[in-house]
Amino acid sequence: MAETTYPSQGFNTVNRYKHQATYDVETIHTIVNTTPVLHVSFVPDPSIPAPIVLPMIGQMGLSPTDQAAGSEDWKCYLHGYVSSRLMRLADDAVKRGEQGLPLCVAATKVDGFVLTLTPNSHNYNYRSAVLQGFATIVEDTAEKIWAMELITNAVVPDRYANTRVPPDGAEMQSTRILKMKITGASGKVREGVPEDERKDMKREDVLDSVWTGVIPVYEKLGEPQPGPYNRVKEVPEHVRKFVDGENERREKYAFEAAHKPAPLKRPAKKEEGV
């Protein structure tokens, strides 16, 4: 059976604000899979400890190919180009007999600006996930097409089937998919009302003069704008449903997060003690 939590190893243990930390597999996968841009870091030259971080499109999933091979561990699939440095580095790592290129991937969603009495207590409502692992290039054609569909449908559900598919030979050649095996992962979630320190909560002058509250933040999808060569008069059902459904869901999340109890006031868990 697949594990329901990621191992908390030294490198991915959350040390600050532990009560906001999660190692829950489903929570982490959801954060990654609802974030439109992932930030992917790697070290281009192992002899120099200077990393690069780049924005990429990606998704976590369990391919039929992996399932058939008996694996239940989700991988992170990242979309790229044949000529990109990242792809060359992953290729080189495998050729050297290594298990892949060491990668770290972060996904972050801002849900609100939390305004408190003093700058030091200001915060964000947010959800973030960080993955570590090793990436290789997907060579299996069936798995590659599966991943292309996964990533396209992550932008707009059902989009893949509503476009000209399958990819032709040139498209298969020019696209590469990185597959990252996860060796460690962690997430952090902050939601709730503002929270100030006791010293400021005693100050009548401060309480009387500083507005405290949350500005909800969410990624809004605007009315779809047809392009110059579009011939389909109605915005199709898969696009319409996505825009309306997501806007409702995202707005609801950000506003609800703004009214939940503050994290530090929730029942303490064993591992707390920041």
Added chain:
Amino acid sequence: MAETTYPSQGFNTVNRYKHQATYDVETIHTIVNTTPVLHVSFVPDPSIPAPIVLPMIGQMGLSPTDQAAGSEDWKCYLHGYVSSRLMRLADDAVKRGEQGLPLCVAATKVDGFVLTLTPNSHNYNYRSAVLQGFATIVEDTAEKIWAMELITNAVVPDRYANTRVPPDGAEMQSTRILKMKITGASGKVREGVPEDERKDMKREDVLDSVWTGVIPVYEKLGEPQPGPYNRVKEVPEHVRKFVDGENERREKYAFEAAHKPAPLKRPAKKEEGV
């Protein structure tokens, strides 16, 4: 005089979609300073080429301290905690006599989902910036307070002066600010209508059946929600002005970007040839 472009060195040269690349200092600073979360990567152990990437709050600016010292180069200031690994690593690097901890910082804004005839041509309208450099901890008290104000006001303009300030001794002790000297930077901007390959633009069946256009995307600020201990009845002017002004500006940008000419159809520049 300050340079108006960043040097295009090997490590930050944009090789893919060069016509979307920029090294313009003002463009890069604006992308960084309007992105609520920066993704910061570093290598925790120089003997292992495995990076970490973390979400952080930061801003670029030129401090009065640097100005007084004759510098005109903007630095990237990042907010952190005394105990964090990143701060310890920066401290250690300086103690070893190095110029700082090698960092890479990315800022990315999604402005739209660009839906084309075929998955391969799907794209985002977006703005991204990547900075590379070396980070040290800000020790000068005046510069540290200046940076705290810069970062607080980046979340909501004028917020700092509308809270209980200045920070007290304990707050100054528990907060650390990283200052990153920029050694290279680049940006990428994609805006415009969808764009498909010639082979698909000739397919009447595809043109007749696939909707093409842009879904504008922007970060929306919801109605400010007062917290449980707020006593200030009216949402203050600095918050109201920010929410209303930003929503208008962001919506306008995303919709305008959705209607601009496609990048590849713009006049070719010398360095093009992807």
